[in-house]
Amino acid sequence: MREKLNLQPKNDKLYLPEEARIVKAKNFTEKEKFFEVEITSGRSLGHTPGQFVQVFIPGIGEAPISISSAPATHNRFDMCVRAVGEVTNKIHTMKEGDSLLFRGPFGHGFDDKILSRMEGKHLILIIGGLGYAPLRSLINKIVPDRAKYKKITLLYGCKTPGDRLYTDEIAELYKIGGNLEILETVDRGDTNWKHNVGVITTLIPKVEFNPEETLAFIVGPPIMYKFVLKSLLEKKMPTANIFIDLERRMRCGVGKCGHCQMEGIYVCQEGPVFNYAEVEKNEEVL
Numbered sequence: 258m259r260e261k262l263n264l265q266p267k268n269d270k271l272y273l274p275e276e277a278r279i280v281k282a283k284n285f286t287e288k289e290k291f292f293e294v295e296i297t298s299g300r301s302l303g304h305t306p307g308q309f310v311q312v313f314i315p316g317i318g319e320a321p322i323s324i325s326s327a328p329a330t331h332n333r334f335d336m337c338v339r340a341v342g343e344v345t346n347k348i349h350t351m352k353e354g355d356s357l358l359f360r361g362p363f364g365h366g367f368d369d370k371i372l373s374r375m376e377g378k379h380l381i382l383i384i385g386g387l388g389y390a391p392l393r394s395l396i397n398k399i400v401p402d403r404a405k406y407k408k409i410t411l412l413y414g415c416k417t418p419g420d421r422l423y424t425d426e427i428a429e430l431y432k433i434g435g436n437l438e439i440l441e442t443v444d445r446g447d448t449n450w451k452h453n454v455g456v457i458t459t460l461i462p463k464v465e466f467n468p469e470e471t472l473a474f475i476v477g478p479p480i481m482y483k484f485v486l487k488s489l490l491e492k493k494m495p496t497a498n499i500f501i502d503l504e505r506r507m508r509c510g511v512g513k514c515g516h517c518q519m520e521g522i523y524v525c526q527e528g529p530v531f532n533y534a535e536v537e538k539n540e541e542v543l
Contacts, residue, residue, distance in 0.1 A: 279293070307530040319344060497534040
């Protein structure tokens with residue numbers, strides 16, 4: 258039975274956009290661009306890993322964008338924006354010093370209850386493509402505190418080497434070693450690619466883990482979930498040990514438009530982070 262969550266209480270301020278200034282912008286790929294923004298009011302965003310903001314462009318509209326930075330007390334946060342529509346294409350034209358409007362944070366992310374459960378466990382983060390952006394917030398929170406966990410395994414898959422995000426940061430993660438393990442794969446390699454070639458499920462057999470003492474976190478394109486879940490369940494991992502991020506179909510961010518509804522679940526309110534055991538019977542999840 259799905260646990261009843263304490264949903265975000267109504268706050269009129271969440272309906273009103275506020276200003277943020279772009280302090281850093283960097284192209285990752287032809288479609289993805291990194292932004293660090295500074296909230297003009299000086300307040301801290303106050304988010305938890307896995308939450309998102311609604312970025313608003315006057316005269317065009319707004320779009321849900323994952324917060325990719327770890328929780329912090331200062332007034333800055335990071336986003337990685339894929340250009341896929343009018344709003345995100347306009348954001349891609351913006352540069353350092355420009356201002357944009359946003360609302361949030363929204364959603365149910367990796368809250369204190371989940372973070373507490375993670376301690377002492379082997380954590381496997383299974384990421385496809387742009388999924389690195391929403392999970393980066395969690396990665397940048399747990400890696401500095403990696404002594405709290407039995408092991409952290411990061412599995413990252415992309416179509417090609419050129420589609421990888423945050424490559425400089427990933428290079429630094431490789432250097433850490435110890436209880437931090439990183440395995441990467443691409444669907445199509447090139448002459449410089451030294452890692453695995455194949456879909457991301459080909460990495461799972463390379464990881465040694467006790468399914469009862471391991472928590473898995475899955476973020477990526479919808480088609481990836483079905484096959485990753487199948488691989489984990491074949492290794493006898495309990496569904497209660499699996500968390501999925503369903504960042505899709507969100508529009509208003511406050512549970513009013515119903516665009517993200519899945520059999521009575523409002524993803525923008527009860528998600529995007531879900532324990533798989535609580536939604537596995539929902540036919541709209543996969």
